[in-house]
Amino acid sequence: MKVIEKQLDNHTIKIMIISHRFKGFPNIICSGSKIYQLPCQIGKKSFELKEIIPKYHLGSIVYLINSKRINSKTLKINVLKVNEEFILEKIEICPF
Numbered sequence: 001m002k003v004i005e006k007q008l009d010n011h012t013i014k015i016m017i018i019s020h021r022f023k024g025f026p027n028i029i030c031s032g033s034k035i036y037q038l039p040c041q042i043g044k045k046s047f048e049l050k051e052i053i054p055k056y057h058l059g060s061i062v063y064l065i066n067s068k069r070i071n072s073k074t075l076k077i078n079v080l081k082v083n084e085e086f087i088l089e090k091i092e093i094c095p096f
Contacts, residue, residue, distance in 0.1 A: 001016055015087055017031060018084040030079075036050065
C-alpha cells in the first residue's frame with residue numbers, strides 16, 4: 001500500500017494512493033502491488049477497508065470479491081489506470 005502523510009494547518013492526514021481500478025468492480029482498487037476493497041455497504045452488510053488476498057483454485061489464482069471467485073485474468077482484462085487518493089486517517093494536532 002502506498003501511503004503519504006500530509007501536514008495541514010491543525011491536523012495530519014494519511015492518504016492511500018490508488019493506482020488502478022477495475023471495470024465492473026467499483027469498490028475494488030489496487031494500491032502498490034496489492035488489491036483492496038474500499039469501505040462500502042452492500043445490502044445490510046458493511047465492509048471496512050481490507051486487503052484481498054489471492055488464493056489458488058484448480059491451478060489458477062483467484063480473488064474472493066463479494067463472495068464470488070474472480071480469476072486474476074478477468075481483473076487484468078478490466079483494469080483502468082488512475083491516479084486517485086483515498087483518505088485513511090485524519091489526526092488532529094492539538095496546539096499547546
